[in-house]
Amino acid sequence: MRAWVLNGPNLGRLGRRQPEIYGHTTHAELAERCVAWGSALGLEVEVRQTNHEGELLDWLNQAADEQIPVVLNAAAWTHYSWAIYDACAQLEAPLVEVHISDPTQRPEIFRHTSVVTEHAATVIAGHGIDGYRMALEFLARD
Ligand code: DQA
Numbered sequence: 001m002r003a004w005v006l007n008g009p010n011l012g013r014l015g016r017r018q019p020e021i022y023g024h025t026t027h028a029e030l031a032e033r034c035v036a037w038g039s040a041l042g043l044e045v046e047v048r049q050t051n052h053e054g055e056l057l058d059w060l061n062q063a064a065d066e067q068i069p070v071v072l073n074a075a076a077w078t079h080y081s082w083a084i085y086d087a088c089a090q091l092e093a094p095l096v097e098v099h100i101s102d103p104t105q106r107p108e109i110f111r112h113t114s115v116v117t118e119h120a121a122t123v124i125a126g127h128g129i130d131g132y133r134m135a136l137e138f139l140a141r142d
Contacts, residue, residue, distance in 0.1 A: 001042065002068050003139050005034050005132060006059055007049040008075035014100075022100050025129045034071075037133045041140035053077060053084070060087035069093040069142070071135040078103070078114045085115035094121040094142050096135040102126030 007027070010017060015026035025033075031047035038045030050056050056074070063070050064087070072095060077084050088095055097120040103111035105126065117123055122138055124131040 001044070001140075002066075003038060003043045003045050003071065003136065004059065004063055004068050005031075005045060005047040005071045005073075005136075006056060006063075007047070007073045008056055008077050009051045009053075011073060011075055012049045012051065023128050030129055030132065033129065034132050034136065037136050041136055043136060043140055045136065053081060057083055057087050060084070060091065064090040064092060067093045069095070069139045071096045071098055071132060071139065072116060072120075073098045073100070074116055078116050079110050081115055085119070088116055088119035091119065094139060095119055096121060096138055097123040097125075098131045098135045099123075099125040100128055100131060 012027050014022055014030060015024055027049055034047050035045050048059060060070070070091060074081065074084055097114065097116045102125040121142065124134050127134060
């Protein structure tokens with residue numbers, strides 16, 4: 001089974017971006033791990049990251065067309081993008097929402113809402129990079 005891991009804005013700087021919050025693993029290392037975790041679970045994983053909202057919308061639309069399960073960390077778009085809300089609503093295969101930190105426990109109030117959660121089979125937050133492994137395990141079980 002195929003699965004896509006889609007990462008939103010600023011996650012391309014993982015490892016260098018606020019490491020006290022997001023850790024020291026780079027996006028390239030995260031991608032490598034997701035592919036390895038996936039293959040151990042029998043999943044053919046593809047990892048993508050974009051800073052451009054329309055690109056993420058195109059990927060989500062393609063995932064809807066091709067019924068591809070998605071692990072989504074929409075990063076800041078999580079908190080306000082109704083376009084991503086609408087794109088997630090169209091998905092037919094399972095969607096897992098992932099965050100490296102736990103946005104609900106962070107001081108900024110804007111992080112306490114998610115446009116993704118309503119459409120997600122489950123939410124995994126606050127487990128660092130390991131959250132992606134947990135999300136892939138969820139998809140492999142489903
Ligand atoms: C994040 C949490 C979001 O609030 C933030 O905007 C991000 C990353 C996380 O993985 O913890 O960019 O989604």
